[in-house]
Each structure stands twice: as structure tokens, then as C-alpha cells.
Amino acid sequence: MNLFSIAIRNLLYRKLPTALTMLSMALGVALVVIVLTISGVVEKTFERTSNVGYNLIVGAKGNSIQLTFNTVFFLSQPVENISYSYYMEYMPGDDRQKEFKRIGGILKEPERSGLYASRMKNGFAIPLCMGDYIGSFRCIGTTPDYFRLLKHGDMNDLDYRFSQGRNFVDYSDEHGYFEAVLGSQVAAGMKLKVGDEIFASHGAAGGTAHDQAFRIVGVLAPTGTPNDRGAFVNIEGFYLLEGHIAPDRDEASGIEKKGTIVAPERESALSKVRLPIEKREVTAILIKSEGPRAIGLQKDVNKTQFAQAISPIAEIAGLLGLFIQPIKWALLALTSMVCLVSAISILVSIYNSMSERKRDIAVMRALGASRDHVTLIILVESVLIALGGGILGWVAGHAVGPLANAWTESATGVRIQFFNVNSALEPWIVPGLILIGTLAGIIPAMSAYKTSVAKSL
Amino acid sequence: MLEIRDLKKSYAEPSGNPLVIIDIPRLDIGAGEQVVLRGESGGGKTTLLHLISGIVTADSGSIKLDGMELNKFSESARDRIRADKMGYVFQTFNLLPGFTALENVRLGMTFARKKMNLERAKDLMNRVGLADRMNYMPNQLSVGQQQRVAVARALANKPRLLLADEPTANVDPANQNRIIELIQEVCREDVVAILLVTHSDEISKRFERVERLEQINLAIATAGAMEL
Numbered sequence: 032m033n034l035f036s037i038a039i040r041n042l043l044y045r046k047l048p049t050a051l052t053m054l055s056m057a058l059g060v061a062l063v064v065i066v067l068t069i070s071g072v073v074e075k076t077f078e079r080t081s082n083v084g085y086n087l088i089v090g091a092k093g094n095s096i097q098l099t100f101n102t103v104f105f106l107s108q109p110v111e112n113i114s115y116s117y118y119m120e121y122m123p124g125d126d127r128q129k130e131f132k133r134i135g136g137i138l139k140e141p142e143r144s145g146l147y148a149s150r151m152k153n154g155f156a157i158p159l160c161m162g163d164y165i166g167s168f169r170c171i172g173t174t175p176d177y178f179r180l181l182k183h184g185d186m187n188d189l190d191y192r193f194s195q196g197r198n199f200v201d202y203s204d205e206h207g208y209f210e211a212v213l214g215s216q217v218a219a220g221m222k223l224k225v226g227d228e229i230f231a232s233h234g235a236a237g238g239t240a241h242d243q244a245f246r247i248v249g250v251l252a253p254t255g256t257p258n259d260r261g262a263f264v265n266i267e268g269f270y271l272l273e274g275h276i277a278p279d280r281d282e283a284s285g286i287e288k289k290g291t292i293v294a295p296e297r298e299s300a301l302s303k304v305r306l307p308i309e310k311r312e313v314t315a316i317l318i319k320s321e322g323p324r325a326i327g328l329q330k331d332v333n334k335t336q337f338a339q340a341i342s343p344i345a346e347i348a349g350l351l352g353l354f355i356q357p358i359k360w361a362l363l364a365l366t367s368m369v370c371l372v373s374a375i376s377i378l379v380s381i382y383n384s385m386s387e388r389k390r391d392i393a394v395m396r397a398l399g400a401s402r403d404h405v406t407l408i409i410l411v412e413s414v415l416i417a418l419g420g421g422i423l424g425w426v427a428g429h430a431v432g433p434l435a436n437a438w439t440e441s442a443t444g445v446r447i448q449f450f451n452v453n454s455a456l457e458p459w460i461v462p463g464l465i466l467i468g469t470l471a472g473i474i475p476a477m478s479a480y481k482t483s484v485a486k487s488l
Numbered sequence: 489m490l491e492i493r494d495l496k497k498s499y500a501e502p503s504g505n506p507l508v509i510i511d512i513p514r515l516d517i518g519a520g521e522q523v524v525l526r527g528e529s530g531g532g533k534t535t536l537l538h539l540i541s542g543i544v545t546a547d548s549g550s551i552k553l554d555g556m557e558l559n560k561f562s563e564s565a566r567d568r569i570r571a572d573k574m575g576y577v578f579q580t581f582n583l584l585p586g587f588t589a590l591e592n593v594r595l596g597m598t599f600a601r602k603k604m605n606l607e608r609a610k611d612l613m614n615r616v617g618l619a620d621r622m623n624y625m626p627n628q629l630s631v632g633q634q635q636r637v638a639v640a641r642a643l644a645n646k647p648r649l650l651l652a653d654e655p656t657a658n659v660d661p662a663n664q665n666r667i668i669e670l671i672q673e674v675c676r677e678d679v680v681a682i683l684l685v686t687h688s689d690e691i692s693k694r695f696e697r698v699e700r701l702e703q704i705n706l707a708i709a710t711a712g713a714m715e716l
């Protein structure tokens with residue numbers, strides 16, 4: 032026999048108090064593991080979302096966090112709009128000129144390339160129009176490039192795939208400009224499928240629906256990104272909806288000129304007439320520009336009076352630091368308090384047993400055990416309770432993750448495996464338990480140390 | 489093997505005055521010798537056993553075990569000597585309730601420096617007639633069986649000296665002689681000296697050497713004279 036087996040025997044002899052104190056420690060550790068798992072999922076979701084495939088968002092001057100929330104997460108309200116002609120300045124190569132010919136309308140210096148074209152080599156600019164809803168889900172007007180040029184996934188190397196149908200096109204003979212693609216959660220939540228019609232409502236969920244329907248031509252396979260919660264419509268069709276036509280503005284003051292919101296004449300929904308360039312605005316532009324060019328571009332855009340360029344990765348990292356990390360630490364502090372309470376219960380349980388164990392301790396001393404031996408036995412008991420309960424709690428905490436996978440994977444795209452270590456803090460649980468167990472055992476161990484053999488026998 | 493010279497031990501009375509419990513000028517026990525120590529209750533028998541085993545320290549005097557002066561050692565050193573060289577049988581057996589009979593015997597060897605193996609513990613259980621009770625818990629054994637386990641435990645570490653403090657006080661008369669026979673037989677076989685404390689005439693008759701505490705402990709004579 033050794034001190035370890037003596038400690039185990041002592042614990043087994045007091046099964047009920049041992050089990051109860053282990054259970055309380057298990058609860059505390061399970062809570063810690065759950066908090067770490069949840070924060071790991073949230074951080075991973077944010078990281079995954081921040082791998083958006085573009086390195087800048089350009090929008091109207093205003094709150095950068097609001098622009099990030101609105102553009103990346105489809106939350107909050109759009110900041111303001113910027114002109115479509117300004118978006119065209121970002122088109123690489125001679126795309127600006129081609130776009131003018133494709134859409135038509137009024138454009139200054141239509142023969143030149145975009146002001147930022149030289150910085151957009153091998154890059155792209157994708158426009159977004161926000162503000163409408165499909166049910167409670169955001170409706171986003173964009174181009175087919177959104178699903179053609181952007182990628183997703185942890186390494187940002189996954190193409191967007193469709194579980195049903197296909198991407199919408201610029202113009203189709205069947206549906207004109209009115210095609211739509213739904214995110215997986217939108218289709219599931221609203222029980223929609225390819226071939227169904229959707230009507231966007233203007234300005235708010237449950238607001239007045241537009242008269243013109245969009246035909247669903249595709250449903251995205253789940254991506255674990257906010258795109259699962261978006262309803263994407265052809266920007267050309269978006270512009271043709273009532274209320275989406277930009278007024279003329281005074282060049283100097285930017286004030287709207289009355290009576291200038293005029294819809295183009297179209298004989299039918301399949302008409303190829305587009306809204307001209309000068310009547311269009313965009314909410315945001317997704318920019319991919321190569322490394323150093325992006326930094327220079329961001330600086331130049333931010334010098335303007337009306338636009339801002341933000342790095343979504345930097346903004347999301349800022350959000351993590353501003354909101355998520357403090358919440359995580361607060362929850363960890365709270366769950367650690369639970370562990371501390373459990374440690375106190377270990378102390379109380381063992382200490383209370385010392386009065387009935389004085390004789391046993393005296394017997395061991397009479398058999399030749401030193402004070403250090405009996406002290407160590409008590410400390411080992413305390414550490415074993417803490418560790419045993421901690422391991423139980425670790426298992427229970429980790430079991431919650433896979434059990435909740437049905438929800439978390441569909442909501443966040445993150446799949447939690449049982450043996451996932453979700454945080455760099457998790458390996459510290461075992462040393463923490465040993466420390467807690469040791470500290471909890473000190474007072475009862477001192478009681479064992481001071482036991483008078485002669486008086487107790 | 490055991491030499492005691494001018495051993496003195498006193499405790500403080502409630503009034504604060506020192507009360508001399510032990511005042512033994514001389515006591516020797518040879519290797520393998522079996523000695524009974526008789527005395528009335530309160531005479532200091534248990535205190536003497538505690539002094540010899542190193543559980544308490546004397547105020548003055550000398551206790552030598554195999555030439556080692558016990559009073560000069562630190563407490564932890566005395567613990568080690570007790571673990572290596574002494575066995576202790578208590579009046580109330582004091583088996584640990586959470587351990588089986590075999591495990592209680594193995595406890596007797598756990599703290600000794602010379603490591604004994606499981607076979608020795610099983611052999612002792614066999615010699616005390618409890619080979620078929622090794623995995624029984626103490627509360628599953630009779631009183632006589634518990635005391636036999638206690639004897640086996642005391643001998644587990646192959647001690648030089650066995651101290652027994654009224655080992656049959658809680659055993660029924662039918663088993664008392666058996667327990668004493670067992671102790672004497674096993675100690676004789678292993679050449680273990682015995683210092684057995686009792687106030688029983690029956691038991692004293694079984695030993696060749698009987699010491700009376702009143703004759704060797706001057707503290708008793710002094711206390712008696714003071715009463716007169």
C-alpha cells in the first residue's frame with residue numbers, strides 16, 4: 032500500500048460525502064468548459080465570418096461598426112447610400128466604360144477608367160443594396176459576382192454551392208431581372224424552394240411589400256456564415272422596385288431636387304430597360320484589392336468627405352475585443368466562483384470528517400506514519416476529489432457541445448467535436464484543479480498534522 | 489536490546505504543578521525476551537509504552553533500542569524507528585474501518601523503510617488463522633478475529649520489539665488465552681521481544697518474566713508516600 036491507495040480507500044469509505052463534493056466540483060468545471068466552448072464557437076464564428084473574401088468595405092461616412100454589422104452580418108440599419116457612379120470608380124481595368132455602355136444614363140467622363148482602377152488589379156468591387164426584407168430576413172440586392180467571386184470557409188477557399196437550383200443571372204428570358212437566391216436558413220425558416228415567388232418589403236420586416244415579385248432560382252448550401260440568413264436579389268431588379276430610385280441632388284449641397292424620382296418606362300416585367308446610372312445608389316461596396324494597394328486605397332477613401340473604407344477583419348477583431356472577450360471573462364469569473372464554492376465544500380467535508388478520523392490518524396502514526404505522511408494523505412484526498420469531480424465536469428461540459436450540434440452547426444457552421452479543445456485556457460483546468468484541491472485540503476491537513484497520538488489513542 | 493535508564497516523564501496538573509508519572513531508574517529487555525508489565529490503572533503503563541515507542545518524549549533519561557538513543561532523535565526520526573523496529577497492539581484493536589483485514593495488516597508495513605511484500609501479509613494472516621478472512625472488513629469480523637488481525641499488523645514489519653497494551657481487555661475470556669498464545673508463538677518464531685502490559689493474573693502466569701510497575705516506577709512509590 033502507499034499513501035495514494037490509502038487516500039483512495041479513505042474516500043471510498045466515505046462514499047456519499049465524497050460523491051457529493053465531487054458533484055459540486057463537476058458542476059463548476061462543466062460550467063467553465065461550457066463557457067469556454069461557447070466563447071470558442073463565437074470566436075470561431077467571428078473569425079470564419081471575418082474570412083469574407085474581400086479586404087475592404089466602402090460605404091457612406093458614418094459609424095464603422097454599424098457599416099460592418101450591416102454589410103457583414105446583415106444587422107443594424109444601413110448607414111447611408113453612395114452613388115452608383117462612385118462605385119464605378121472602383122471597377123478594375125476598363126470595366127467602368129463597359130458598365131456605362133451596359134446600363135446607360137448620365138456619367139461624367141464615361142471614356143475614362145475608374146479613379147481607383149489602378150489599385151484594383153486582380154481585384155474586384157461588388158455592390159450591395161440593403162434596406163428591404165423578405166419576411167424577417169434581410170433582402171440584399173447584388174450582382175451574380177457575389178456568389179461567383181467570393182469564397183467562404185475557415186481558409187476562405189470554398190466556393191458557394193447551391194443545394195437547389197443555381198445562381199441568379201444579370202438577365203434571364205424567363206424572369207427578366209427578377210431572380211433571387213436564398214440562404215439556407217431563409218429557405219428553411221420560410222419553407223421556400225426554387226420556383227417560389229418572394230416579395231420584398233420596404234424598410235422594415237413586416238413593412239409594405241413591393242408589388243414586383245422575385246422568382247427563387249437557387250438555395251445556398253449552408254455556409255455557417257451570415258449569408259445563410261440572407262435573401263439575395265438581382266441588383267438590377269432591386270433598382271426597379273418602387274422607392275429604390277435615387278433623386279437628383281444639388282452638386283454643391285447634396286440636397287435632393289424635388290420631382291426627380293422618375294421610374295424608367297417598361298412595358299413588362301421582362302423588359303430589358305434598366306434604371307440609369309444617375310438614378311442608382313449603393314449601400315456598400317465589397318472591395319478586394321491586393322495587399323499594399325488596399326492600405327493606400329483605404330487611406331485615400333477615408334480622406335473623402337462622403338465615403339469611408341473599413342477593413343472588415345479589423346472591425347470584427349475590434350468587436351471581439353470590445354464585446355465578446357469581456358463577456359467571456361466575466362462568465363469565466365462567475366463560473367470560477369462556482370468552482371471556488373465547490374472547493375470550500377471539499378474543505379468543509381474533509382474538515383468535518385477529521386474529528387471522527389483522529390483515532391485513525393493516531394493509529395497510523397502509531398504504526399510509524401510521520402506527521403508529513405498523514406498530512407499528505409489528506410491533501411491527496413482533497414486533490415483527488417477536485418480532480419475526480421473536475422474530470423466528470425469536463426466530460427459533461429464537452430458532451431453538451433456535440434449534443435447541441437444540430438443547432439450550432441446550422442446557426443454558426445461550427446461543428447463541436449467531443450474532444451475539441453475550444454480555448455487556450457482549457458489545458459489550465461487540470462493544474463487549476465490540483466491547485467484548488469491542494470488549497471482546500473490545507474486546513475484539514477493541518478488538523479491531521481497536529482493530531483496528538485497519545486491523546487487520541 | 490531495550491535499555492531504559494533514569495527515565496522521567498511528568499505532566500502538568502490542572503493547578504499547573506508537574507505530576508511525575510514515570511520515574512524508572514532501570515529496565516532492560518533482551519532480544520526475543522517476553523516480558524509482562526503489571527500495574528494498576530493510572531500507574532503509567534500506557535505512558536511507558538508511548539515513551540518506548542517514541543510517541544511522546546521523556547523529560548529526561550535514556551531509552552536505547554539496539555543502541556540507538558531514542559530521546560535524541562527528532563520526531564520524524566522516531567516515527568521511522570517505530571515503523572522499522574516496533575509493533576504496537578492496542579487495547580481496542582484500532583483496525584481502520586475502511587480497509588480490509590489484509591489491508592490493515594499491510595498498513596503495518598507501509599511506513600517501514602524495509603519494504604515488505606504482499607506475501608508476508610498473507611503469510612501472517614495465515615499464521616493468525618485468518619487466511620479465509622483476508623478480504624473481510626473489520627465490522628465483518630468477530631472481536632477475537634479483529635484482535636488477531638491487529639497482532640498480524642503489529643508484526644507485519646518484522647519488528648524487534650512488540651508493545652502490547654492490554655491486548656485482551658476487550659476480548660472474551662475464552663479467546664484471551666488464544667490471543668496471548670498466538671502473540672507469544674509468533675514472536676518466538678520471529679525472535680521478537682515482547683513488552684505486554686496487563687493487570688490480569690491469568691495472563692501474567694504465561695510469561696516467565698513479570699515486572700511490576702510499582703516496583704520499577706519510583707513515581708508510584710513517591711505518590712503513595714505523599715498520600716500517606
